[in-house]
Amino acid sequence: MVTAVTEGIQVSVEVTYQAEFSSPHQHHFVFTYKVTILNKSPYTVQLLKRKWEIYDAAExxxxxxxxxxxxxxPILETNESHSYVSGCNLKSGLxxxxxxxxxxxxxxGKSIEAQVPEFQMIANIFHN
Structure with missing residues (x-):
């Protein structure tokens, strides 16, 4: 798990390789990630938009x-959290x-750009 804090907004990410939904021989690797956003600031905040940069060793x-x-x-009051699971498909396992x-x-209405920490997606294709 990796974590970043920006102006009291803590973002933690945990990633899982989904071997049962992947086809390494067809260059299809599936990963899920669970994000937990915890508001440690003294303010109620709302998440409006997101922007991701996805790096694939094959692209x-x-x-x-x-x-x-x-x-x-989601709207988060002080000490409230919001978690969700999403996924990403890669052409490589890295x-x-x-x-x-x-x-x-x-x-x-003041803006906060809460950083999502960089996390790695590495397919565990050498172990069963």
């Missing part, structure tokens, strides 16, 4: 942007991701 960098996370724009969550303080 160039992909950038993915969109509203919220898995269809939600990659990494990092990103940013664009959030705002509910009280005054």
């Amino acid at each position: 160039t960098v992909k950038t993915v942007e969109g509203d919220g996370v898995v269809g939600q724009q 990659g990494k991701m990092k990103g940013v969550y664009y959030m705002e303080k509910v009280v005054d």
